[in-house]
Amino acid sequence: xxxxxxxxxxxxxxxxxxxxxxxxxxxxxxxxxxxxxxxxxxxxxxxxxxxxxxxxxxxxxxxxxxxxxxxxxxxxxxxxxxxxxxxxxxxxxxxxxxxxxxxxxxxxxxxxxxxxxxxxxxxxxxxxxxxxxxxxxxxxxxxxxxxxxxxxxxxxxxxxxxxxxxxxxxxxxxxxxxxxxxxxxxxxxxxxxxxxxxxxxxxxxxxxxxxxxxxxxxxxxxxxxxxxxxxxxxxxxxxxxxx
Numbered sequence: 001x002x003x004x005x006x007x008x009x010x011x012x013x014x015x016x017x018x019x020x021x022x023x024x025x026x027x028x029x030x031x032x033x034x035x036x037x038x039x040x041x042x043x044x045x046x047x048x049x050x051x052x053x054x055x056x057x058x059x060x061x062x063x064x065x066x067x068x069x070x071x072x073x074x075x076x077x078x079x080x081x082x083x084x085x086x087x088x089x090x091x092x093x094x095x096x097x098x099x100x101x102x103x104x105x106x107x108x109x110x111x112x113x114x115x116x117x118x119x120x121x122x123x124x125x126x127x128x129x130x131x132x133x134x135x136x137x138x139x140x141x142x143x144x145x146x147x148x149x150x151x152x153x154x155x156x157x158x159x160x161x162x163x164x165x166x167x168x169x170x171x172x173x174x175x176x177x178x179x180x181x182x183x184x185x186x187x188x189x190x191x192x193x194x195x196x197x198x199x200x201x202x203x204x205x206x207x208x209x210x211x212x213x214x215x216x217x218x219x220x221x222x223x224x225x226x227x228x229x230x231x232x233x234x235x236x237x238x239x240x241x242x243x
Contacts, residue, residue: 008113009033009133037132041110041141044130048106051083052225053142055161056092056152056182058118066152069182070095071102073150073218078105080226085110085146087138088129089118092152097123110138143168147232148178148225153186169211178228180213180221187214 009030054074060067074084074096084100086093088109100107101123109124111131120129132138143165151162162181168174181187191212198204215221 008115034134034137037134037137038140041130041132041137044128045108045141045145048083048085048108048128048145050081050147050229051085051106051108051145052077052148052150053085053146053165054092054096054150054152055087055154055158056096057154057158058087058089058091058093059155060091060095060153062095066092066183066186067095069218070150070152071099073182073221074099074105075103076218076222077225078103078107080222081105082147082225083108083128083145085142086121086124087112087157088120088124088131090121092154094121094123097121101125110141112138139164143174146177147175147229148180150180150182150221150225152182166211170208175232176211178213178224179211180215180224182215182218182221184214184216 054070056066056070062068070092076099078084078100083106084096085108086096088097088111093109097107097109098121106128107123107125108128109120109130111118111120111129112135113131113133120131130141132141139161142161149162149165151158151165162179166179169176169179181191191214194204194212195209199206199209213224215224
């Protein structure tokens with residue numbers, strides 16, 4: 001067992017192996033820093049408007065088919081008047097912010113402090129670049145301000161973000177906003193396992209499968225999100241029309 005190369009605030013908070021009796025180093029004292037980070041995030045994000053979060057690998061580069069598809073998807077969403085939120089770093093995150101700017105939309109980057117520094121990509125609007133110490137606050141911002149999620153291929157972090165978004169929809173902690181997986185070839189075996197193992201053994205319900213949407217086309221991903229927003233707007237108008 002080894003320590004990270006640099007101890008971040010997240011590590012200090014979550015590390016159960018080292019506890020300190022000094023009040024200024026205890027979790028109760030850290031609450032003030034957490035509060036400050038929440039306020040910072042809320043203030044910045046309140047100006048973004050309706051947004052879609054794009055998740056995916058930090059390791060892909062321009063010219064990769066998923067990078068190019070993420071640029072196109074974000075560009076089309078931006079042209080529909082939606083802000084684009086990414087994790088602020090390279091790869092798919094960069095592609096999403098790049099597409100947002102090409103589409104004339106708001107380009108948001110929610111960066112995170114890591115042991116190996118993650119530099120913010122150059123396609124984020126300066127007023128919407130926020131760097132977080134704590135993963136859980138950053139993840140809150142992804143969800144609180146998003147009305148749809150597009151998940152491109154990625155690693156453990158992308159899987160975490162995908163399943164967390166899906167769980168919040170499944171448990172009705174948020175509205176049933178679209179959760180769109182981009183890349184049927186990449187996600188196919190995982191979805192087979194979800195159906196053949198999780199569903200067959202009764203760990204999820206048949207309706208839960210319907211929460212996951214898959215596409216290989218940017219236009220289809222955008223259409224699903226825009227259609228969902230239109231349906232939501234219509235449902236919100238119905239009570240007023242009935243009066």
